[in-house]
Amino acid sequence: MDVRVRMAPSPTGFLHVGTARTALFNWLFAKKHNGKLILRIEDTDIARSTPEFEKDIIEQLKWLGIGWDEGPIRQSERLDLYETHLKRLLNEKKAYWCTCTKDELEAKRKEMLESGIAPRYDGACREKHLGPESGGVIRFMMPEHVIGFTDLIRGHIEFKGEAIGDIVIAKGLKEPLYNFAVVVDDEDMAITHVIRGEDGIANTPKQLALQAALGFRHPHYAHLPLILDANRAKMSKRNAATGLAEYRAAGYLPEALMNFLALIGWHPEGDREIMTPEEIAKIFTLERIQKGGGAFSLDKLNWMNAHYLRALSDAEIAKRIDWEESERNKKIIALVKPRAETLNDFATHGAFLLELPAYDAKLLLWKDMAPGAAKASLEYIIELIEQGDAATIPKFAERNGRGETFWPLRVALSGMKESPGPLEILHALGTDESLRRLHIAIKKLETPS
Ligand code: GLU
Numbered sequence: 001m002d003v004r005v006r007m008a009p010s011p012t013g014f015l016h017v018g019t020a021r022t023a024l025f026n027w028l029f030a031k032k033h034n035g036k037l038i039l040r041i042e043d044t045d046i047a048r049s050t051p052e053f054e055k056d057i058i059e060q061l062k063w064l065g066i067g068w069d070e071g072p073i074r075q076s077e078r079l080d081l082y083e084t085h086l087k088r089l090l091n092e093k094k095a096y097w098c099t100c101t102k103d104e105l106e107a108k109r110k111e112m113l114e115s116g117i118a119p120r121y122d123g124a125c126r127e128k129h130l131g132p133e134s135g136g137v138i139r140f141m142m143p144e145h146v147i148g149f150t151d152l153i154r155g156h157i158e159f160k161g162e163a164i165g166d167i168v169i170a171k172g173l174k175e176p177l178y179n180f181a182v183v184v185d186d187e188d189m190a191i192t193h194v195i196r197g198e199d200g201i202a203n204t205p206k207q208l209a210l211q212a213a214l215g216f217r218h219p220h221y222a223h224l225p226l227i228l229d230a231n232r233a234k235m236s237k238r239n240a241a242t243g244l245a246e247y248r249a250a251g252y253l254p255e256a257l258m259n260f261l262a263l264i265g266w267h268p269e270g271d272r273e274i275m276t277p278e279e280i281a282k283i284f285t286l287e288r289i290q291k292g293g294g295a296f297s298l299d300k301l302n303w304m305n306a307h308y309l310r311a312l313s314d315a316e317i318a319k320r321i322d323w324e325e326s327e328r329n330k331k332i333i334a335l336v337k338p339r340a341e342t343l344n345d346f347a348t349h350g351a352f353l354l355e356l357p358a359y360d361a362k363l364l365l366w367k368d369m370a371p372g373a374a375k376a377s378l379e380y381i382i383e384l385i386e387q388g389d390a391a392t393i394p395k396f397a398e399r400n401g402r403g404e405t406f407w408p409l410r411v412a413l414s415g416m417k418e419s420p421g422p423l424e425i426l427h428a429l430g431t432d433e434s435l436r437r438l439h440i441a442i443k444k445l446e447t448p449s
Pocket of ligand 1: 008009010042182195196197200
């Protein structure tokens with residue numbers, strides 16, 4: 001069997017990390033089995049779908065490194081195909097027009113709830129034999145028997161068709177709804193495996209019943225666990241960044257994110273974590289996906305990103321942050337890289353190299369050191385630097401006291417309470433700029449506050 005899978009985002013929001021993870025698992029599965037991956041844009045919800053969201057989804061998938069073999073195929077461009085199959089169901093009396101109003105449906109729902117029945121459509125229009133001129137919606141006659149399937153991750157799952165009731169599958173012949181369009185597309189695109197989020201489980205019996213009614217094949221199903229935040233709650237916009245673009249903007253590398261996302265809900269045998277997409281694809285199996293929610297740990301992402309950053313050459317980092325390769329930039333990159341967690345760290349942690357921040361003279365004093373002592377220490381260091389003897393600063397520090405030497409020097413050079421070590425900064429700034437900053441520090445120490 002030739003594996004064919006799909007990623008089927010709805011362009012009703014920016015690419016969500018959960019959707020990216022689902023896309024990635026489909027991509028890995030296709031790669032592992034030498035199959036095909038189809039990008040299908042599920043834009044039947046006309047009111048909420050926008051070209052802007054579609055553009056973001058495609059852009060972020062590409063940035064992440066997830067390519068596809070067919071598509072993007074937009075559902076909105078396939079309305080004739082859905083209409084053909086809708087008509088077929090109507091002709092075969094497997095679907096019918098329904099004109100029940102919202103108010104009527106709501107009243108019945110309440111009644112059912114009050115008499116302790118799980119609410120569902122009562123089939124009031126089933127025997128009315130209405131036509132398209134009724135202006136109603138199209139309902140599918142849900143079979144009453146048990147509908148079961150074997151989920152490749154969760155095992156056997158079943159639903160009572162009777163409890164689902166007749167679902168609305170289209171608002172009109174040219175307005176198919178999600179469950180119907182998906183079933184037609186999965187057949188038309190010869191999808192063999194539907195790998196999607198756990199929130200799709202409740203839709204599966206509806207889709208299986210529609211496939212049976214239309215004489216379609218049933219694909220295999222695998223429902224992925226939810227992504228949980230640090231509080232083990234479903235990851236949501238309210239308490240975490242959920243858009244992939246937000247992580248990109250925060251300076252995360254696509255290769256790190258890809259590796260990180262692959263390990264949410266799936267892990268290989270053993271404890272290996274850093275793996276290339278190719279390595280993951282080789283060993284990826286649906287059987288190793290867990291049923292319970294997978295944690296999204298920002299600490300882990302930061303650790304992974306730092307790891308991938310350090311593996312990049314300085315020139316490559318310059319390219320990624322769009323910096324020209326000047327001497328100064330090279331120095332900043334070399335200085336920040338050992339501690340960097342994200343690409344943005346180069347701009348933020350390296351900023352003091354480009355421009356000395358304003359700081360208070362008091363910051364120059366190590367513990368209860370007197371301004372005069374700090375000044376003397378810095379003046380001596382200036383002499384050493386001017387004589388080309390900067391390398392002997394550590395020796396001077398042994399006599400003068402480490403804190404008393406390095407603290408004022410580091411603050412003078414960085415203007416910051418925390419920064420890389422003074423000798424590294426000295427090297428990165430170069431002699432002229434270092435001397436300029438040392439003189440500024442001395443002026444500050446001479447000016448009583
Ligand atoms: N369009 C659906 C979503 O974005 C995908 C559902 C499916 O994969 O069948 O959640």
